[in-house]
Amino acid sequence: MSANAQMAGTAARPTEATRSTGEKLARPMVAVDTVLFAINDGRLQTYLVELRRGPGRGRWAFPGGLVRVGELLDDAARRELQDSTGLRGAYLEQLFTFGDPSRDPRAHVVSVAYMALIPDAQAVSASCEKYANGKWYEVTRLPQLAYDHSLMAAYAVKRLKSKLEYTNIAYALLPREFTFAEFEELYSLILGRPLDRRNFRRSILAMGMLKRLPHTRRGPHRPAALYSFANQSLRFIEML
Structure with a gap:
């Protein structure tokens, strides 16, 4: 400065x-x-x-x-x-x-x-x-x-x-609990491009970066599954 x-x-x-x-x-x-x-x-x-x-x-x-x-x-x-x-x-x-x-x-x-x-x-x-x-x-x-x-x-x-x-840095921008749609939206917003939703979801879940929580969030439609980060500190991951 x-x-x-x-x-x-x-x-x-x-x-x-x-x-x-x-x-x-x-x-x-x-x-x-x-x-x-x-x-x-x-x-x-x-x-x-x-x-x-x-x-x-x-x-x-x-x-x-x-x-x-x-x-x-x-x-x-x-x-x-x-x-x-x-x-x-x-x-x-x-x-x-x-x-x-x-x-x-x-x-x-x-x-x-x-x-x-x-x-x-x-x-x-x-x-x-x-x-x-x-x-x-x-x-x-x-x-x-x-x-x-x-x-x-x-x-x-x-x-x-x-x-x-190449890291799980998204944990610092999301609340403790979130839907996968919110997680995906964050990536799309920051990277500035649409994602292949099916491949993105499969890749992220295979990494073990997220863990699914036992409860859900109610909404106007069916309840949405909730996730949290497996680690609330910086970790390296495979390239997306």
């Missing part, structure tokens, strides 16, 4: 180290940004915040901020995500490091981007005071983003699509 609101109101200055000769050497700052995904209103959406201050004021970006001295990157990403959305325990993984020195006009800020997944978009609380607003956007209809966050968005979508084909 950019330095965002953490640098607002004061001039952004890179940290400095002193060489043995006494010459000062400017150092870049390190930030974290998180691309948060959820299936919302039948669409793959991501959560954006409206910047309140700085050169990106009024534009949208992914929530994030500067890493504190002595803080682990993962801890910084979790802290910033919680402060911005109220979320705890979301699936989180590191994506890529964006280090173009010109990405933030105020200072040289290196951003380590993360991807986060949640099963319920409604779990996000109102935006914090750091931002002017927070809102879910469909990934194919994003507004103009601040800094280089459009690159982050594209990278995160590509990573999610890829991991869906």
Whole structure:
């Protein structure tokens, strides 16, 4: 991310180290940004915040901020995500490091981007005071983003699509119990293509990735079988 609101109101200055000769050497700052995904209103959406201050004021970006001295990157990403959305325990993984020195006009800020997944978009609380607003956007209809966050968005979508084909990462986007139709719809939405329903069902069930539950969900028609993931943690699977 950019330095965002953490640098607002004061001039952004890179940290400095002193060489043995006494010459000062400017150092870049390190930030974290998180691309948060959820299936919302039948669409793959991501959560954006409206910047309140700085050169990106009024534009949208992914929530994030500067890493504190002595803080682990993962801890910084979790802290910033919680402060911005109220979320705890979301699936989180590191994506890529964006280090173009010109990405933030105020200072040289290196951003380590993360991807986060949640099963319920409604779990996000109102935006914090750091931002002017927070809102879910469909990934194919994003507004103009601040800094280089459009690159982050594209990278995160590509990573999610890829991991869906060789891991059980879908568990982080679905509730504990779901129908097979809901499971199939998630894959079709994210991969952006229709599936061969018969072969898809046969392949998924043969993998042992899902387990059928003893109860069903009642609906307008016949009761629907319910499933859950055999593992609620990341596992590799055969390629679809």
